[in-house]
Amino acid sequence: MHIRHLSLTNFRNYGRLEIDLSPGATLLHGNNAQGKTNLMEAVYYLATTRSPHAEQDQQLINWDAGEADEPVVVGRIVAQIVTPQEERLLEMRLIRENKRGTNSFRREALINHRKVRLMDLLGNLRVVLFLPEDIQLVTGPPSQRRRYLDITLCQTDPIYCRTLSHYNKVLEQRNALLRQLAEGAGSRDLLSIYNEKVVDLGSGIFVKRAGFCESMAREAQRIHYEELTNGAESIRLHYLPQLQENRWPRSASANEPTDLGQWLHAQKTNMPAVRDKFRIALEQVQDSDVARGSSSIGPHRDDWRIWINGRDLSHYGSRGQQRSAILSLKMAEINWMTQQTGDTPILLLDEVVAELDEKRRALLLRYVQNATQALLTATDPGMFTDDFLQQSSRMVVQNGRIALENHLSNQARGSS
Ligand SMILES: Nc1ncnc2c1ncn2[C@@H]1O[C@H](COP(=O)(O)OP(=O)(O)O)[C@@H](O)[C@H]1O
């Protein structure tokens, strides 16, 4: 798939932007703080309904527009998407309203001008984003790794996404009830009902995550071992489902986990076995869950880890190894998404090419050149080979405006 046209209104430092994009690679370059990252964020946000950078979605609305004394301020991302089957228009609105001194914020999603649930937007525009901060997938907290699983799976699997959203709602209800029970109120019968729902929805999530990790592990290993390290490094990706209590050792010296993830994957046509295991585990921790007033096991506590040559990368890997592993993982994600959907995702590479050595850069750019569309940012286009530059469109980003490079240089010539 590719984006044919992108239009932004009051999004970050773009007051108003209309750009046509062509298939193939487009290099967006410009000095710092001009809007390169903001543009990538806009595309990613439309694809996933999540920002990789903002803590609150309200921050995405253009400041100047936000400060104007208007009762309603709307930020907009609109993209015309072309797939092998059809064209569609996707729109996300960020709406801030001021009614009698109080601010409210909401979002609206539209497909071909018709309002849809935010969740229904997912899967209509699929992207794989590369950021320098991706290394935090190795070094950061489990919540970040769960987020990665969920965003990636939600882009290809609407059922997963609905199940997850439903699970989170039931989990909240269960936690509220646990807190009541801790205070001597609430009903144990109701807890059994919530348990059953948690088990039912959670088991589906476990199995899908296990399947995803299994495929990604295989693909990442192939890329890492064959293409990236010439057989020097073996990479393993372990899914660590919180399906039972303390199931894997967390200490740095521990052996590789025995694979509950593999067991889960093998049960994909035997869901009752997964539900039984989860149900028994949930019952075992029930008293301590009541005492803590929260749910200690379930997919909301899952994690996954990367091991290189038999060692946990987060504890033992060098920075360079961590970077390479993430690169293999992301390239595996491109292949996985292509296999799942029969269509290549759009690649978004924000300032990642600069930090790679020549070999890694060449490999990544091969993926870029094979993609239907890729958007890359850089401060210095000089880091790309002439060959690559000749095959890509080039645009200059300057203070919330974007111009085709030859267009800009013509303008510059005209005014001198
Ligand atoms: N909500 C906002 N409204 C207006 N400007 C913003 C907003 N959020 C960030 N900016 C500005 O956007 C610029 C950063 O853009 P960015 O895309 O990160 O730059 P770069 O080209 O270096 O990637 C900064 O000048 C920042 O102040």
Ligand SMILES: [Mg+2]
């Ligand atoms: Mg940037």
